[in-house]
Amino acid sequence: MLRGCLQHATSFPSASSSIRxxxxxxxxxxxxxxxxxxxxSFHTHLKKSKRVxxxxxxxxxxxxxxxxxxxxxxxxxxxxxxxxxxxxxxxxNPGLSWQFYNYRRHMSxxxxxxxxxxxxxxxxxxxxxxVTLSQNVDGxxxxxxxxxxxxxxLHGTLFDLKCSDERCDYREENYTDPVVPALAIPAxxxxxxxxxxxxxDSMVALPSLTTYDLPHCPECKRNLxxxxxxxxxxALPEVVLNKAKDYLAAPENIDLIMVIGTSAQxxxxxxxxxxxxxxxxxxxxxxxxxxxxxxGWKQGDWMFAGDAAVLVPELLKPVIG
Ligand code: APR
Numbered sequence: 001m002l003r004g005c006l007q008h009a010t011s012f013p014s015a016s017s018s019i020r021x022x023x024x025x026x027x028x029x030x031x032x033x034x035x036x037x038x039x040x041s042f043h044t045h046l047k048k049s050k051r052v053x054x055x056x057x058x059x060x061x062x063x064x065x066x067x068x069x070x071x072x073x074x075x076x077x078x079x080x081x082x083x084x085x086x087x088x089x090x091x092x093n094p095g096l097s098w099q100f101y102n103y104r105r106h107m108s109x110x111x112x113x114x115x116x117x118x119x120x121x122x123x124x125x126x127x128x129x130x131v132t133l134s135q136n137v138d139g140x141x142x143x144x145x146x147x148x149x150x151x152x153x154l155h156g157t158l159f160d161l162k163c164s165d166e167r168c169d170y171r172e173e174n175y176t177d178p179v180v181p182a183l184a185i186p187a188x189x190x191x192x193x194x195x196x197x198x199x200x201d202s203m204v205a206l207p208s209l210t211t212y213d214l215p216h217c218p219e220c221k222r223n224l225x226x227x228x229x230x231x232x233x234x235a236l237p238e239v240v241l242n243k244a245k246d247y248l249a250a251p252e253n254i255d256l257i258m259v260i261g262t263s264a265q266x267x268x269x270x271x272x273x274x275x276x277x278x279x280x281x282x283x284x285x286x287x288x289x290x291x292x293x294x295x296g297w298k299q300g301d302w303m304f305a306g307d308a309a310v311l312v313p314e315l316l317k318p319v320i321g
Pocket of ligand 1 (some may be wrong): 265
């Protein structure tokens with residue numbers, strides 16, 4: 001398997017390399033250390049921190065009204081969202097794939113960034129050594145004015161479109177909703193409320209589509225456009241991987257990594273937790289669940305269980321006010 005490709009942690013055949021061993025399921029064993037849960041010790045550490053990383057996942061946008069991938073809400077018309085996120089799914093049924101991604105674009109445009117997106121954006125403006133690695137493709141951090149030079153999108157964005165043929169380098173930024181008229185969402189399926197009811201409802205008939213109805217590449221004029229997100233088995237954007245690599249390789253240590261709203265089950269994103277640790281970072285997890293991060297808890301870690309939209313502004317308060 002290629003190291004820069006999007007993969008589930010569980011798909012590793014063995015923990016044969018030190019980097020891989022950070023994210024095998026075997027590492028999710030009871031830790032000997034218990035994480036701290038008090039705000040005060042976290043605030044003390046944050047105030048003296050200079051280099052801080054944030055690793056973001058779908059849970060950050062959950063209270064805005066967007067479903068996460070795993071657990072409740074991780075279904076779309078009875079298909080697992082993760083099963084649709086592959087080049088094979090697109091090749092097999094581009095109409096279904098486009099209906100799924102058009103729906104996610106629509107949902108993302110229908111909701112608003114929450115206080116955690118704004119708090120992280122504010123921290124990025126206040127702390128020059130703060131860098132965010134986001135797995136989210138929903139555009140909410142960008143809409144919260146997170147400085148773009150400090151926001152690295154590991155999995156791309158729903159609002160980039162590119163030619164589905166790798167030999168054609170056409171790419172565009174596109175916020176049109178629906179992407180093409182044939183993908184318009186029937187009014188009774190369009191509300192973001194709770195997200196689960198409508199998108200998982202396989203009883204609601206979808207319009208039947210032909211490839212002619214789907215967006216085509218205006219450059220090569222032969223192939224379909226596809227969403228500019230990273231699918232399982234695909235390489236992450238090289239420029240983003242290099243930014244992360246440079247940050248981790250800098251001579252100064254990293255003080256802290258905040259792991260916010262992610263199940264940390266997907267490679268290579270999950271591996272950044274171990275890599276930051278190796279550069280001295282203490283780990284702070286913010287999540288609805290209190291699961292240990294890959295590699296388990298270590299002395300000096302923090303776990304704040306609850307809604308990121310509430311907790312993150314509270315955690316960052318001493319720096320962002
Ligand atoms: N606040 C904090 N955490 C939350 C909240 C919330 N309000 N709601 C849910 N969570 C947590 C869940 O407990 C879970 O651990 O967010 C996490 C979401 O995990 P996933 O659904 O696995 O999403 P994520 O980790 O972002 O997935 C990674 O997998 O499918 C691919 O490419 C896709 O970027 C995605 C990647």
